[in-house]
Amino acid sequence: MNSAAPLIDSRPASVAQLFLSRVAETPDREAYRYPVPVDEHAADSTPGAEQWRSLSWGQAAERVYAIAGGLMALGIRPEERVAISCSTRIEWILADLGIMCTGAAVTAVYPSTNADETSYILDDSGSRAIIAEDGVQLAKILGVIGGLPELRHIVTVDGSKPAEGADLPEGVEVLSLAELEERGGAYLKEHPDAVVSAVAAIDREQLATLIYTSGTTGRPKGVRLVHDCWSYQAAAQSSTGLLSAEDVQYLWLPLSHVFGKTLTSGHIQLGSVTAVDGRVDRIIHNLPVVRPTYMASAPRVFEKVYNGIAGRARAEGGAKYKIFLWAAKVARDYARTGQETLIATGTRSVPLGLRVQHALADKLVYAKIRAAFGGRMRACVSGSAALAPEIGFFFSGAGVHILEGYGLTETSAGSTVNPGEDYRVGTVGTPLPGSEVRIAEDGEILLRGPGVMRGYHNQPEKTAEVLESDGWFHTGDIGEIDKDGFVRITDRKKDMFKTSGGKYVAPSEVEGRFKAVCPFVSNILVIGNGRNYCSALITLDEPTILQWAGAHGMGGKSYAEVCSSTEVHELIDGFVQRLNGDLQRWQTVKKFTVLPRDLDIEHGELTPSLKVKRPVVERENAAAIEAMYAGANEA
Known part of the structure; x- marks a missing residue:
């Protein structure tokens, strides 16, 4: 028998059960680290300075219990959905655990999701409550709540409230996360065994999480992941032997995405430390401070x-x-x-x-x-x-x-x-x-x-x-x-294409090779379905190309101006020729266009996990693509 089999086969019914066991086993051990601003009134503080604070497993449990009790006080019941629309931060994890410890299910919503799609997700999931990060998320939800009869409670992480005199639908309540935890404390005083009983009652096939795939066409689909999915992930990650209880994980990935979410399960199984900060622009700064062993x-x-x-x-x-x-x-x-x-x-x-x-x-x-x-x-x-x-x-x-x-x-x-x-x-x-x-x-x-x-x-x-x-x-x-x-x-499977000459091309293979030879590239899309040759849309890494531009007489020019310059086209053409030297003839990129801005989540071109949405990019740049094929008959 595989040595990992006993661990896999004996996994608990839920991560909620696993969390309670972890807290009982190592209550005083460090569980989480998260950044907080340094007191601006401190004598040695500097503007924007931060420090990392820790939570032990026992301290984390106090907040998780309070959130779970607060949700029970609101009337949330097993398998009812509670949404989270929040960036990666300690409160996301605590809220997720709190929801699971009631036996309810989490509806994960990317905070970057627009109002229309947010409304669809909340409606399709039948979410009863939502935990929203700040005033921006609150405003978005209030703008669509009229069409969400199931949504009765909005909890804001930072304490944001509606503007004075705002017209809320009857029966809709807005409260802060601190207020929810306060209610939870009061509820648990009257029902001290409520959380333990709720966790014990969770069936492994009970719905735990709805994550909506960021579809490139049509509405996203809600993926039903049960408690056993996460319990399995925790056991499987632990059984690989890649990680131990002594590890320090740096977690920045979106927790509304399945990749980020699954990391929280393995961490609980191991009882290791996770440092949480979802700000992508802080990764390079945080790594030497956190000194993680795993990311x-x-x-x-x-x-x-x-x-x-x-x-x-x-x-x-x-x-x-x-x-x-x-x-x-x-x-x-x-x-x-x-x-x-x-x-x-x-x-x-x-x-x-x-x-x-x-x-x-x-x-x-x-x-x-x-x-x-x-x-x-x-x-x-x-x-x-x-x-x-x-x-x-x-x-x-x-x-x-x-x-x-x-x-x-x-x-x-x-x-x-x-x-x-x-x-x-x-x-x-x-x-x-x-x-x-x-x-x-x-x-x-x-x-x-x-x-x-x-x-x-x-x-x-x-x-x-x-x-x-x-x-x-x-x-x-x-x-x-x-x-x-x-x-x-x-x-x-859906990205592979056939040229008009009948040759199959795997675009990701060509794109990966170009990223290896060109240190300026940010994103590249190889195009050629039904065409007689391949072309490419290319975006450049802004800091890197502007640094190059400054050293080549273009200092002070904007990113868009640099990208559209003849000098940059010649620079990138040199890398394209290097790429083509290692490809089959039908794979070679005959023409390319350097786009005036990089792809991003805000324009819907990247998913929150930074994958390119090819149909969106091709649709938005249809004119540039057609220009690369205009009047072309060469094979």
């Missing part, structure tokens, strides 16, 4: 770090830039050679000459990179989209080990992950204990296991399209499994 991220963060390192080296010029280029090549050669020998012999080894070069490069370059990650990072997990292998090999050689994993909202995130020291760049690892993977005849990846959703909310027809009666879920991804059981994703 999960989307590939875009690693790409930005790589571009930043390369950009700074280029700006320093001369010998320093040459040293960086040499060190980058050594890192890739070292990591790739070690991986090839691992696959061939079962042991990582590299020739003596390369080891000597690597040791020198470590002193000159790699040590500084590891220091930027806090100096204690044992491993990072990358998911949500593909990491370009060349970037993966670079960080691997530099001693920042990025373990790619794979999963979807419909599988409560993790289905596969790379195993510790035996990880293989370019793959998403092997199945988590308890999960199964197989490849269909057409190359589609199918998944089965306890983490798979129980269906789409109120959409049985859509459920039947992807979920077979024997539990196999159709992912929509194309991939393969090697002889050692490692899974490799080659593309999205």
Whole structure:
């Protein structure tokens, strides 16, 4: 029997039960860290200064119990939905646990979701209450609440209230999170066993979370994840042996997204420390302060770090830039050679000459990179989209080990992950204990296991399209499994296209290669479905390209002006030609357009987990795409 099997098979019915057990076992152990502003009246304070505060498991439980009691006092009952519209912060986690400890279910809403879609999600889910972060979220909800007869309670994290004289629908109440916790305390004085009884009554097949997929077309679908999905994730993550109770996790991912949410389950199982701060612009600042041993991220963060390192080296010029280029090549050669020998012999080894070069490069370059990650990072997990292998090999050689994993909202995130020291760049690892993977005849990846959703909310027809009666879920991804059981994703089934010449192109493969050769790129979309050649829409990393522009006589120009300049087009063309040199003829990018702004969540071009919404980008840039094919007949 697999050594992980007992842990998987004996998992509790819910993470709520797991949380109560964790609190009982280690009440005084540190559980969470979160940033708070330094008292502005303190003698040594500086504007904007912050400090990190801690919560023990026992202290966290006090707040979770109070939130659960408060919801019970509002009349929330098991499986009724309570929405959360809030950025990643300690209150999101406490609210999520509080809702689960009542036996109710969380409706996750991205705070960036517009009013119309927020209204749809709250209505479709039948949410009775919502925990909203601030006045912005409150205003959005008040603007649509007239069409939400089920929504009776709005709880604001920061204490925001409606403007004086605001006309609220009859029976709708707005209160602060502090007021909810105060009511919860009073409720639990009268019903001291209420939370423990509610948790004990949770059935593992009871609805725990509704996460709405950010659809590229049509309305999003509500993914039904039951308590057992999260309990399984907690047990499976723990059983990999990748993490321990001594780890410090840095958590910035959106908690409304399945990738961020699942990390909270594994953390409770282990009883480790999680430092929580969802502000993306603070990641680089926070890492040396938190000094985490573990972090999960989307590939875009690693790409930005790589571009930043390369950009700074280029700006320093001369010998320093040459040293960086040499060190980058050594890192890739070292990591790739070690991986090839691992696959061939079962042991990582590299020739003596390369080891000597690597040791020198470590002193000159790699040590500084590891220091930027806090100096204690044992491993990072990358998911949500593909990491370009060349970037993966670079960080691997530099001693920042990025373990790619794979999963979807419909599988409560993790289905596969790379195993510790035996990880293989370019793959998403092997199945988590308890999960199964197989490849269909057409190359589609199918998944089965306890983490798979129980269906789409109120959409049985859509459920039947992807979920077979024997539990196999159709992912929509194309991939393969090697002889050692490692899974490799080659593309999205719906993203692959055929040129007018009949050749299939996997755009993500071409895009990943371009990100490895061009340190200025932010996003790239390869286009060519039904066309006689491939083209590309390219956006550039703003700090990196503006730094380059300043050194090439364009200082003071705006980002849009720089991107539209002849100089930048020539710069990027050089990288496109380098890309084309390693591609099959039908894969090569014949024409490209540098867009005047980067893609973002606000314009609906990126999901909150930073995946590109291809149909949206192609629709918004239809004129630019047509211009790249105007009058073109060449093959």
